[in-house]
Amino acid sequence: MEVDDSHNALDNKCEENGFEKKGSSDPVVYQLVRVEGDGTLVPATEDEVLQFEHFLHDEKVDLPSIEDVRHGDELFSNDCMLLKKSDSEDDSSKLETADVGTEKLCASLEENRLQSLDDSSPLKCTVVHDQQPDKLHPEQGDNNIAHRPNASTETAKSAVLNDSFIAEKDNGDACSRPVDDSCTRENDSPVTSSVPDFSILRGEVCLDDLTIRELQEAFRATFGRQTTVKDKIWLKRRITMGLANSCDVPSSGCVVKDYRVFGKDGKQLDVPQAISLVKDQVINPVNERSSPSSSYYHSEEQQGSSKRLKRVPVTNDEPQRNLLDEQCTIKRVRKPTKRFIEELSDNEARDSPEKLSSPAKRLAHDEVMLKPPVTPFHEVDSLRTSYPTRKDTLGGLSVHVPYVSRMRRGRPRKRFIWFVGNKPLVQFKEAQTTVGAMLENDIEEGNHVMKAFKDPPMVNVVKGGHIEAVDNKGVHKLQGNAYNAAAKPKTNRAFTRKHHRAWTLCEVMKLVDGVALYGAGKWSEIRKLAFSSYSYRTSVDLKDKWRNLIRASKTQLPALEDGDCPRKSNPAIVPIPPSILLRVKELNELQSQGGGFTAPVKFSGPNSKVVQGEGSGFC
DNA sequence: TTTAGGG
DNA sequence: CCCTAAA
Numbered sequence: 001m002e003v004d005d006s007h008n009a010l011d012n013k014c015e016e017n018g019f020e021k022k023g024s025s026d027p028v029v030y031q032l033v034r035v036e037g038d039g040t041l042v043p044a045t046e047d048e049v050l051q052f053e054h055f056l057h058d059e060k061v062d063l064p065s066i067e068d069v070r071h072g073d074e075l076f077s078n079d080c081m082l083l084k085k086s087d088s089e090d091d092s093s094k095l096e097t098a099d100v101g102t103e104k105l106c107a108s109l110e111e112n113r114l115q116s117l118d119d120s121s122p123l124k125c126t127v128v129h130d131q132q133p134d135k136l137h138p139e140q141g142d143n144n145i146a147h148r149p150n151a152s153t154e155t156a157k158s159a160v161l162n163d164s165f166i167a168e169k170d171n172g173d174a175c176s177r178p179v180d181d182s183c184t185r186e187n188d189s190p191v192t193s194s195v196p197d198f199s200i201l202r203g204e205v206c207l208d209d210l211t212i213r214e215l216q217e218a219f220r221a222t223f224g225r226q227t228t229v230k231d232k233i234w235l236k237r238r239i240t241m242g243l244a245n246s247c248d249v250p251s252s253g254c255v256v257k258d259y260r261v262f263g264k265d266g267k268q269l270d271v272p273q274a275i276s277l278v279k280d281q282v283i284n285p286v287n288e289r290s291s292p293s294s295s296y297y298h299s300e301e302q303q304g305s306s307k308r309l310k311r312v313p314v315t316n317d318e319p320q321r322n323l324l325d326e327q328c329t330i331k332r333v334r335k336p337t338k339r340f341i342e343e344l345s346d347n348e349a350r351d352s353p354e355k356l357s358s359p360a361k362r363l364a365h366d367e368v369m370l371k372p373p374v375t376p377f378h379e380v381d382s383l384r385t386s387y388p389t390r391k392d393t394l395g396g397l398s399v400h401v402p403y404v405s406r407m408r409r410g411r412p413r414k415r416f417i418w419f420v421g422n423k424p425l426v427q428f429k430e431a432q433t434t435v436g437a438m439l440e441n442d443i444e445e446g447n448h449v450m451k452a453f454k455d456p457p458m459v460n461v462v463k464g465g466h467i468e469a470v471d472n473k474g475v476h477k478l479q480g481n482a483y484n485a486a487a488k489p490k491t492n493r494a495f496t497r498k499h500h501r502a503w504t505l506c507e508v509m510k511l512v513d514g515v516a517l518y519g520a521g522k523w524s525e526i527r528k529l530a531f532s533s534y535s536y537r538t539s540v541d542l543k544d545k546w547r548n549l550i551r552a553s554k555t556q557l558p559a560l561e562d563g564d565c566p567r568k569s570n571p572a573i574v575p576i577p578p579s580i581l582l583r584v585k586e587l588n589e590l591q592s593q594g595g596g597f598t599a600p601v602k603f604s605g606p607n608s609k610v611v612q613g614e615g616s617g618f619c
Numbered sequence: 620t621t622t623a624g625g626g
Numbered sequence: 627c628c629c630t631a632a633a
Contacts, residue, residue, distance in 0.1 A: 498627060524621060539621065544627070547624085622633080 208236070501536060503545055508576060511542055512549070512583055520546060520591050546584075552576060553585035 210218060215235035220226045222238070229235055503511075514526030523539035523546075531537045557578065 496628095500627075521622070540623095541627080543622070543624095620633100623631085625630085626628080 210236075498536075505576070505580075507531070507534065507537065508545070508549065508580060511545055512580060512587065514542070515546060515587055515591075516583075520587070549576070549581070549584040550588045553581040553588065557581050557585060 212230050212232055212235065215232060216227055216229070219229075219235050219238055227235070227238075229238075510530045511526065514522075514530040518525045518529070521543075523542045526542055527537060527539045531542065556576070
């Protein structure tokens with residue numbers, strides 16, 4: 001109980017043949033039960049159901065194909081760790097090899113499939129299965145015996161595993177499987193009651209004397225589930241194994257006395273071999289850590305089954321891993337939930353701002369290529385961060401959020417035009433017509449495109465481009481990411497920041513002329529008339545530059561007067577000629593004093609002529 | 620949209 | 627250059 005309180009149980013309400021090989025369409029209903037320390041099964045509480053819900057989900061979703069016999073076998077054994085109800089045990093179709101996780105599989109595998117399956121397929125249990133040949137299934141018995149001459153490392157098949165695993169739940173209690181008397185006994189209805197009737201095992205009962213019906217009841221009392229198997233030997237073995245906590249039991253001659261099983265010789269059977277297996281796992285946390293899904297096999301390998309070495313456990317074998325996690329050790333770190341992973345990625349993204357900034361820098365300086373190298377697809381969860389990835393498909397449109405940043409901000413290349421004309425652009429236009437218009441208008445100077453992309457409709461664009469490139473599952477998440485990234489201005493800013501364009505002297509002079517003509521503040525007019533060919537200069541830019549010029553005129557001119565050459569102070573920056581600065585100063589003083597005159601002003605100052613001359617000569 | 624101003 | 631408020 002302290003070790004493994006929780007356990008999954010499968011409740012198969014499906015028809016015995018209802019399982020498809022792929023397990024895709026099988027409507028299995030799972031029932032979660034808790035295995036008490038004494039081995040009794042108690043319906044799981046709601047909390048427990050929630051806790052293990054994802055296991056069941058994974059179970060259903062990830063039901064792998066068993067085309068590969070080994071694989072199926074693994075799966076089978078794995079799923080057999082889950083308790084499961086089934087009334088199809090008696091019908092063990094040999095063709096049915098993919099009955100994942102069903103009791104029936106357990107039974108059928110033991111009975112019939114052994115021969116059809118790869119005989120060398122690794123068996124899950126290290127306990128000898130057949131000390132006695134199964135009379136009803138000589139071929140099986142032969143197989144078993146042939147492969148496990150001695151009761152040592154060879155193994156039991158799935159059904160045994162199933163039981164042994166149940167036994168493992170008992171972990172500490174090597175004392176067979178005593179059934180708690182306190183368990184309700186009033187439930188005699190074998191069909192509807194989920195509580196087994198343990199009275200059948202009370203007192204001294206020779207299993208050989210029981211009828212099939214009684215055996216079934218005993219089975220139910222032992223395993224907490226009903227069975228319709230009518231194979232007496234099978235039932236006896238199963239019951240015996242269950243009570244003995246061991247796979248190493250004879251097929252007949254067992255006597256159940258007070259919930260303990262005794263062999264023919266009166267020796268109590270509870271050989272906790274299976275428990276040693278569990279202990280191995282606990283001792284080897286490394287296995288659990290590095291490959292939790294294979295820990296079970298590891299322990300087997302340690303016990304010398306060389307065949308098992310070949311087996312590569314399925315990595316996505318969620319139920320197995322999780323069950324092991326739950327059953328084998330408390331210490332085992334719980335598998336991170338999806339939510340945990342998401343949060344973790346978010347934290348990681350936040351903790352490493354470079355991740356956010358570096359792409360922006362790269363893009364800002366690289367003038368984004370149309371076909372940047374496709375980087376590995378990020379984990380979807382990590383995409384949830386505001387840092388978009390760079391998956392590039394569909395002519396560059398399937399990219400994620402940073403698609404924007406790919407837009408060439410500088411002079412576009414020819415392919416950009418093609419790109420603009422590509423289908424994705426149509427989507428752009430549909431989403432926001434202005435975008436397309438801007439693309440076309442500013443195709444020479446792409447700076448404005450970025451602005452347009454900052455608008456929410458861009459999200460749709462990204463999504464639209466994305467849908468065609470990724471699978472459905474990815475699409476949703478990536479869409480969400482795209483939306484998140486777009487919704488976060490802070491992040492977006494990094495990708496939408498205008499490419500820095502240093503103001504040329506020509507531009508400065510045009511600006512000054514424009515201010516002289518139209519007055520400071522008429523930035524839109526100045527832009528229209530003087531900067532029509534510089535579409536990347538917005539009115540705000542002009543305003544900002546003018547402000548900077550004023551500042552410069554106030555700071556640099558006095559310095560010049562002092563004889564200090566600005567060039568020396570900062571050689572990297574092309575200095576604004578003092579004449580221009582002087583003119584700026586004059587204009588500024590004039591306009592600030594004059595109080596908003598807008599009429600064009602002719603400057604008659606000594607510098608104006610020079611400036612004009614320079615300006616005209618430049619542009 | 621444009622302008623002004625803070626950052 | 628960005629961002630935002632205000633007009």
